[in-house]
Amino acid sequence: MKRNTWQREAVRQALGDNEGFVSAQSLHSSLRVAGSPIGLATVYRALADLAVEGEADSLQSIDGESLYRACTPGQHHHHLICRNCGLTVEIEADAVERWAKSVAAEHGFTQPNHVVDVFGLCAACSVAADPSRP
Numbered sequence: 001m002k003r004n005t006w007q008r009e010a011v012r013q014a015l016g017d018n019e020g021f022v023s024a025q026s027l028h029s030s031l032r033v034a035g036s037p038i039g040l041a042t043v044y045r046a047l048a049d050l051a052v053e054g055e056a057d058s059l060q061s062i063d064g065e066s067l068y069r070a071c072t073p074g075q076h077h078h079h080l081i082c083r084n085c086g087l088t089v090e091i092e093a094d095a096v097e098r099w100a101k102s103v104a105a106e107h108g109f110t111q112p113n114h115v116v117d118v119f120g121l122c123a124a125c126s127v128a129a130d131p132s133r134p
Contacts (some may be wrong), residue, residue, distance in 0.1 A: 007038050011046035012070070013022035015056060020086035059117050078115075082122035086131075091118075 023058050028043040047068045050056035057071045080089040104112035
C-alpha cells in the first residue's frame with residue numbers, strides 16, 4: 001500500500017465528491033479550480049493506485065479514455081452508465097455471475113474474474129434526445 005500523501009488524499013476526496021465516472025483530466029481541472037497546485041501526472045498516478053487498491057472503479061469509455069469512480073473496496077458489482085451525462089447506477093447481476101463461472105468451468109478455467117459495464121442513455125438523457133418519448 002502506498003503512503004497517504006496530501007495529493008493522494010485530495011484526489012480521493014475529489015473522486016468521492018463526484019457521483020459518476022470522471023476522467024483524470026476532468027478531476028484535475030476541478031482540483032485546480034478549487035485552488036490545488038496538484039499536477040496532472042500526480043492525479044493520473046493517484047487514480048491508478050486507488051483503482052489497483054480497490055478504492056476506485058476504473059473503466060474505458062467508448063472513446064478509450066480511462067474513467068474513475070470512488071467505490072467501496074471489496075464489493076464486486078456492475079454498472080449501468082449513461083454515455084451522455086455519466087450517471088452511474090450499481091446493479092446486482094446474479095445471472096452474470098452464474099454465467100461467468102459456468103463458461104469458465106466449461107473451458108477448464110478456475111478463479112474467474114470479470115467486469116461488466118452496460119452503457120446506454122439514462123431516462124433524462126433519453127427524453128432530452130427524443131422529446132416525444134414518454
